[in-house]
Amino acid sequence: MEVEIKEKFDIFNPSRCSASPIKSGATTRKAKNTVLSARFLRGLDYLAVLRPTLLLPVWTMVLLGYYHSLLHSGISVKYLPLLSYIPIISNPDAEIWKTLFLYSMLMGSVYIVNQITDAKTDDINNKLYLVAQGYVKLKFIKAESIILLLGAMVLTVYWFTTNYFYFLLILLSIILGMAYSVPPVRLKGKPILDLLSNSVGFGFIAFAVGWTTNAELSIQSFIISLPYIFCVGAGFVNTTLLDLKGDEKSGDKTIGVLLGVKKSCILSTFLLTIALMFSIILKDYMALSVSLLCLPLFIYMTLTHKFSAITMATKLSILLLSLFTAILIPYYFLLLVGTLLVVKWYYLKRFGIKYPF
Numbered sequence: 001m002e003v004e005i006k007e008k009f010d011i012f013n014p015s016r017c018s019a020s021p022i023k024s025g026a027t028t029r030k031a032k033n034t035v036l037s038a039r040f041l042r043g044l045d046y047l048a049v050l051r052p053t054l055l056l057p058v059w060t061m062v063l064l065g066y067y068h069s070l071l072h073s074g075i076s077v078k079y080l081p082l083l084s085y086i087p088i089i090s091n092p093d094a095e096i097w098k099t100l101f102l103y104s105m106l107m108g109s110v111y112i113v114n115q116i117t118d119a120k121t122d123d124i125n126n127k128l129y130l131v132a133q134g135y136v137k138l139k140f141i142k143a144e145s146i147i148l149l150l151g152a153m154v155l156t157v158y159w160f161t162t163n164y165f166y167f168l169l170i171l172l173s174i175i176l177g178m179a180y181s182v183p184p185v186r187l188k189g190k191p192i193l194d195l196l197s198n199s200v201g202f203g204f205i206a207f208a209v210g211w212t213t214n215a216e217l218s219i220q221s222f223i224i225s226l227p228y229i230f231c232v233g234a235g236f237v238n239t240t241l242l243d244l245k246g247d248e249k250s251g252d253k254t255i256g257v258l259l260g261v262k263k264s265c266i267l268s269t270f271l272l273t274i275a276l277m278f279s280i281i282l283k284d285y286m287a288l289s290v291s292l293l294c295l296p297l298f299i300y301m302t303l304t305h306k307f308s309a310i311t312m313a314t315k316l317s318i319l320l321l322s323l324f325t326a327i328l329i330p331y332y333f334l335l336l337v338g339t340l341l342v343v344k345w346y347y348l349k350r351f352g353i354k355y356p357f
Helices: 002-009 021-048 052-071 094-117 119-124 138-159 164-181 193-212 219-242 244-250 255-282 285-304 307-328 331-351
Strands: none
Touching: 021 138, 021 331, 052 094, 052 193, 052 219, 052 307, 052 331, 094 119, 094 138, 094 164, 094 193, 119 244, 138 164, 164 193, 193 219, 219 244, 219 255, 219 285, 219 307, 244 255, 255 285, 255 307, 285 307, 307 331
């Protein structure tokens, strides 16, 4: 980046400077501003390495747990104007925002570790990952991961001192998150266990973290999370197919590698169908709506085995779940849209690519 800037403006070559002091000064200022802008964007790499787009489904599950705990606590809620049977939370309390902040720190740490251990796989899959392609320094992101993890633990103790279930869930999140990526356990390379760890980790534990922000953990919280456990499982199976090439070459035997594309698509659609059934049984209209809208795409990908269809089904399921959650908790819409716009701006300015949309 710096080489390109020097070649363009040639500010270090006196023979190229204009005879006009005003023009020379303007050019120099422009060059300095460009250098500062480039440095600022490189600094943002250390925020982007936290994978904000992957934090979105985490926030969604935490907020869904919080939402359902409030509904079952019997507090007075408002309802959607046109859909009077769907309650909304118009004014979330401070505790849930604290939870989102510290859980983002925790998961950011986990995502950094995952990218470090998956650098070879990500490079094979030709993904624009900051770690795999050397945009961030390894020693810095290792320190960043440790600081984030310790910070999350300190904030948990400080903000939720007497909430023992909450602390236990945070501890389980750390253990499961690290066990998924770090050898010799590395659950990612163990089929079935990789699926279970993701389904339970995101579908229940993240949900339960949101639940225990407001209420005590109970068997009821697990039952209510069942549609989301299977939704997450369906989406996870799809993601293993998108990483199939790199996982096979690196020796990670994921559920996708084990079953292959055809059987994995069948499994994914089956899991989504189970999520749909639990949504009906539990009268969870939000989970039901998302499942119904996504099911045709999942069926299509199962019939065609096209990777474009698999990608679309995966992205749509995550987006719809997040958008429907933003309807239930309107303030989340600001966080959701704001994050996506900032990420889009960053990737466009930093790499000249359109991501995530």
